[in-house]
Amino acid sequence: MEYLPEDGVLPGITEGEIVVIRSARRKKNISAYRQGGRIVISIPARMSKADEREMVPQMIAKIRAMEDSKIPSEEKMVERVGELLAELAPEITERPASVAWRSMRERWGSCTSLDRTIRISDRLKGAPDFVLDSVLFHEAIHLRHFDHGEEFYAVLSRFPQSERATAYLDGYEDAERALAAPEILKKVLHSQP
Numbered sequence: 396m397e398y399l400p401e402d403g404v405l406p407g408i409t410e411g412e413i414v415v416i417r418s419a420r421r422k423k424n425i426s427a428y429r430q431g432g433r434i435v436i437s438i439p440a441r442m443s444k445a446d447e448r449e450m451v452p453q454m455i456a457k458i459r460a461m462e463d464s465k466i467p468s469e470e471k472m473v474e475r476v477g478e479l480l481a482e483l484a485p486e487i488t489e490r491p492a493s494v495a496w497r498s499m500r501e502r503w504g505s506c507t508s509l510d511r512t513i514r515i516s517d518r519l520k521g522a523p524d525f526v527l528d529s530v531l532f533h534e535a536i537h538l539r540h541f542d543h544g545e546e547f548y549a550v551l552s553r554f555p556q557s558e559r560a561t562a563y564l565d566g567y568e569d570a571e572r573a574l575a576a577p578e579i580l581k582k583v584l585h586s587q588p
């Protein structure tokens with residue numbers, strides 16, 4: 396497998412990171428998959444530039460369409476926060492004004508209690524329900540308890556699968572680090588507008 400950094404970014408694509416790998420072993424097929432926040436597309440080493448420019452956006456569109464059909468909408472997440480609070484923390488009567496997907500690499504979620512807005516990292520778009528629930532619940536508690544104090548953790552501990560969820564999130568971050576692009580490729584990727 397060889398990386399051709401100048402092929403790492405397609406013009407006009409700014410959402411997420413797209414990595415194109417030219418594989419000498421690959422003769423015909425294209426494969427595309429999600430790797431952390433990236434979409435990785437593996438194409439035959441000999442594919443022409445023209446074919447690459449045509450095929451790669453198609454693969455990206457295909458992956459996004461497949462993912463979109465499974466992603467909870469922002470309205471659904473507002474509803475879900477309400478359900479989680481009603482079930483696990485009925486004493487918290489605050490409800491979020493909005494729950495929005497955001498591109499966040501450093502955090503899984505954030506909550507601004509002042510205007511009751513919650514943001515969830517788009518890295519969770521493919522996560523199992525209990526993992527998304529755990530992050531939603533965490534941020535929802537911040538509507539009442541602003542910092543990570545004793546009261547906050549007392550409520551958080553009511554989430555039934557928090558150990559499993561934490562293991563998933565830690566594993567995800569480890570994988571992201573392990574699969575980080577080589578320095579030279581990173582430089583190219585980060586020069587995106």
Ligand SMILES: [Zn+2]
Nearest residue numbers: 533534537543
């Ligand atoms: Zn927090």
